[in-house]
Amino acid sequence: MGKQGYSMMIRIHGAAAGMTGFCMAMAMLLSILSGTAQSQPPGHRIGVNPAYSVPAGDTPAGIEVNSATLVENANLWNGRIVAFKGEAIGESMVRGKMAWLHLNDDAYMEKNIEEGAVLGGYNGGHAVWVSAELAKKIRFFGDFKHDGDIVRVTGVFHAVCRDHGGDMDIHASSLEIIRPGYPVPHAVNLQRGMIAALLFVAAALLYGIRQIAVRRRI
Amino acid sequence: MIIRPRLSDFKVICLYTGKVIIGVGLLMLIPLATALCFGEWNPAIEFLIGIGACLVFGLGMEALCQTRRDLNWSHGLVVASFSWFVATALGAIPHWLSGHFGSYLDAMFDVMSGYTTTGMFLLQDLDHISHGLNMWRHVLTYAGGQGIIVIALTFLFRGTAGAYKVYVGEGKDERLMPNVIQTARAIWLVSLTYLVVGSLALWIVGVWLGQGYVRGGLHALWIFMAGWSTGGFAPQSYNTMYYHSLVYEMICAIIFIGGSFNFALHWAVWTGDKSEIRKNIEIISFFITVTLAMLITTAGLMALDVYPDTMALFRKMFYQVASGHTTTGFGTIYSRTFVRQWGPLAMLGVTLAMAIGASACSTGGGFKGIRMGIIFKSLMQDVRRMISPESARVAIKWHHITTRVLDDQTVRTAMMIVLSYIGIYALGTLVGVYYGYDLVEALFDSVSAGSNTGLSCGVANPSMPAPMKIVYIFEMWAGRLEFMSVFALMGYVVALLRGR
Numbered sequence: 001m002g003k004q005g006y007s008m009m010i011r012i013h014g015a016a017a018g019m020t021g022f023c024m025a026m027a028m029l030l031s032i033l034s035g036t037a038q039s040q041p042p043g044h045r046i047g048v049n050p051a052y053s054v055p056a057g058d059t060p061a062g063i064e065v066n067s068a069t070l071v072e073n074a075n076l077w078n079g080r081i082v083a084f085k086g087e088a089i090g091e092s093m094v095r096g097k098m099a100w101l102h103l104n105d106d107a108y109m110e111k112n113i114e115e116g117a118v119l120g121g122y123n124g125g126h127a128v129w130v131s132a133e134l135a136k137k138i139r140f141f142g143d144f145k146h147d148g149d150i151v152r153v154t155g156v157f158h159a160v161c162r163d164h165g166g167d168m169d170i171h172a173s174s175l176e177i178i179r180p181g182y183p184v185p186h187a188v189n190l191q192r193g194m195i196a197a198l199l200f201v202a203a204a205l206l207y208g209i210r211q212i213a214v215r216r217r218i
Numbered sequence: 219m220i221i222r223p224r225l226s227d228f229k230v231i232c233l234y235t236g237k238v239i240i241g242v243g244l245l246m247l248i249p250l251a252t253a254l255c256f257g258e259w260n261p262a263i264e265f266l267i268g269i270g271a272c273l274v275f276g277l278g279m280e281a282l283c284q285t286r287r288d289l290n291w292s293h294g295l296v297v298a299s300f301s302w303f304v305a306t307a308l309g310a311i312p313h314w315l316s317g318h319f320g321s322y323l324d325a326m327f328d329v330m331s332g333y334t335t336t337g338m339f340l341l342q343d344l345d346h347i348s349h350g351l352n353m354w355r356h357v358l359t360y361a362g363g364q365g366i367i368v369i370a371l372t373f374l375f376r377g378t379a380g381a382y383k384v385y386v387g388e389g390k391d392e393r394l395m396p397n398v399i400q401t402a403r404a405i406w407l408v409s410l411t412y413l414v415v416g417s418l419a420l421w422i423v424g425v426w427l428g429q430g431y432v433r434g435g436l437h438a439l440w441i442f443m444a445g446w447s448t449g450g451f452a453p454q455s456y457n458t459m460y461y462h463s464l465v466y467e468m469i470c471a472i473i474f475i476g477g478s479f480n481f482a483l484h485w486a487v488w489t490g491d492k493s494e495i496r497k498n499i500e501i502i503s504f505f506i507t508v509t510l511a512m513l514i515t516t517a518g519l520m521a522l523d524v525y526p527d528t529m530a531l532f533r534k535m536f537y538q539v540a541s542g543h544t545t546t547g548f549g550t551i552y553s554r555t556f557v558r559q560w561g562p563l564a565m566l567g568v569t570l571a572m573a574i575g576a577s578a579c580s581t582g583g584g585f586k587g588i589r590m591g592i593i594f595k596s597l598m599q600d601v602r603r604m605i606s607p608e609s610a611r612v613a614i615k616w617h618h619i620t621t622r623v624l625d626d627q628t629v630r631t632a633m634m635i636v637l638s639y640i641g642i643y644a645l646g647t648l649v650g651v652y653y654g655y656d657l658v659e660a661l662f663d664s665v666s667a668g669s670n671t672g673l674s675c676g677v678a679n680p681s682m683p684a685p686m687k688i689v690y691i692f693e694m695w696a697g698r699l700e701f702m703s704v705f706a707l708m709g710y711v712v713a714l715l716r717g718r
Binding site: 045046049071072073074075089090091092093094095099100102104106107108112113114117119120121122123124125127142143144159160162164165166167168169186188189192193195196198199200202203206207209210213214216217 | 258259260263264266267270271273274277278280281282284285286315317318319320342343344345346347348349427428429430433454455456459460461462464521522524525526527529530531533534550551552554555557558559561679680681
């Protein structure tokens with residue numbers, strides 16, 4: 001083996017030793033950090049958000065809960081049977097005999113901005129895992145041109161779903177249409193059309209002036 | 219003595235700013251065509267107004283400011299920062315006219331977020347916006363990722379010697395080819411090739427996952443644009459959680475990790491130098507810091523026992539940390555899940571990832587791997603100097619495309635930029651805490667804005683105070699342009715007021 005070969009071997013060994021040392025240090029850090037926490041009851045070190053409801057012992061199964069409550073106090077609602085109502089948006093994504101739906105229960109559930117609703121913050125909602133058969137009941141999904149069906153589902157809420165890689169979801173066993181969706185008409189705004197036309201006329205004039213200015217510069 | 223800029227200086231700055239703004243107006247042809255294709259007449263009119271306004275500004279500047287002067291360094295830097303500012307103001311017209319924003323400031327916030335590939339948004343009712351507006355959001359972020367100056371260099375500038383100065387002003391300094399305009403075109407060649415391949419892969423998977431052909435195709439294109447540019451916008455409010463698919467997440471991760479690497483590295487690999495991948499200081503730095511951030515985040519998640527099994531833990535942790543470290547901002551958890559389930563330690567792990575960020579001369583933000591590598595090597599050099607005999611000359615080499623000896627000037631520049639980033643992170647955090655947000659949450663969103671990441675734990679939202687929105691806009695702008703151009707613009711304003 002030549003000098004270069006030895007040099008290469010030393011480099012590889014050095015890199016391997018460095019990586020091993022780094023991994024060992026990180027493993028130690030990890031064990032120290034997780035070791036301390038193991039003495040705590042799991043999943044209960046983040047306090048309850050009192051602004052949102054929490055289930056009690058006598059909370060009936062199938063009680064209606066909104067999406068913000070489920071996110072804010074996720075661990076406490078985990079595994080509970082809940083009812084959830086929202087506008088179906090996007091599309092139904094069928095996966096074999098089951099399907100994913102997304103139901104929004106935000107300020108735009110009844111009427112969206114394209115229909116003239118006042119601004120009410122971000123969208124908010126939940127992903128629902130339901131049989132493809134039930135998902136077929138939905139005719140309209142909310143988008144620019146449609147207000148989606150408002151749907152009520154009942155099922156088990158998972159703060160961290162084992163079946164779906166840790167997603168937060170609701171596995172629904174029932175689905176009913178509360179209010180059918182509809183296409184949203186959009187009247188053409190002619191006033192804005194006029195403004196656009198005026199701007200293009202101004203741009204054409206400026207282009208002419210620019211050409212004169214360029215010729216003068218040359 | 220500060221010299222007051224002369225009329226001829228303003229002329230050259232305004233002339234080139236005008237050219238860039240015409241480029242922005244031409245970009246709006248893409249969402250305009252989309253809106254027309256889908257019969258979205260009002261959004262189409264809104265884009266026509268946007269295009270008209272850009273043309274009036276751009277042609278107006280060209281008509282008023284014709285000059286034979288070419289750009290010098292300070293002009294180049296000022297053109298870059300001023301163009302980004304004007305492009306934000308005019309690019310926000312279609313956003314504002316859509317009716318989905320509480321104020322023009324909110325619309326500008328989203329446009330700056332798009333150009334800077336941040337991905338934070340204040341748009342309300344995202345799930346009901348037109349395909350045209352969604353296309354504009356993603357074109358903004360894709361164009362911003364490559365650099366709007368790069369676009370102008372590619373299509374609108376012809377053989378100007380000053381072109382390189384504007385290009386550097388946009389936070390890029392790599393020359394892939396001898397000529398900077400050819401370099402800009404090479405960046406587009408790389409990006410457009412990946413666009414075709416990546417979008418096709420996402421489209422096939424999207425249809426397999428149950429999306430329709432048209433929606434699947436549009437989503438694939440938009441997710442690619444947002445991923446490759448490390449932007450983080452998504453067509454639905456659920457971000458990439460909407461797809462509920464490990465395969466889709468993996469393709470996204472490949473795209474955004476690829477997008478976060480240096481264009482010079484991509485170019486070296488394209489032109490046959492594959493060994494660059496294992497030698498490059500940024501790649502080595504990236505893998506070390508991403509491992510560190512993942513370990514901290516994992517420790518936080520394990521401490522709170524958030525996930526029931528290792529696979530779920532790794533899947534969620536890897537995606538959020540990699541998305542944070544590449545400054546993409548795609549997420550597969552709700553914003554508030556960071557606070558309500560992940561807890562402070564995991565949040566700090568993601569914050570660290572975001573703060574360090576991606577590679578220099580990429581679409582990403584943050585300190586950048588190259589600077590972390592240089593600072594670490596400098597530390598090693600100092601330690602070696604301490605333990606070596608006084609007469610020994612200690613030299614450390616670093617490799618990025620070529621191998622160089624580490625010098626003090628390089629270290630000083632790297633430190634200065636890193637300190638500037640820390641400064642804007644601290645500014646946003648202080649303002650957040652002043653308005654009553656929790657320290658960890660304020661830090662998380664401030665770092666996210668300053669590093670152009672876009673992940674949020676809920677601080678950034680339409681109801682946050684206007685001064686915070688302004689600070690975040692400044693953070694996004696300064697962070698993306700890597701300070702020098704912004705400092706140059708500030709210097710110009712000072713010179714205008716106090717110069718002689």
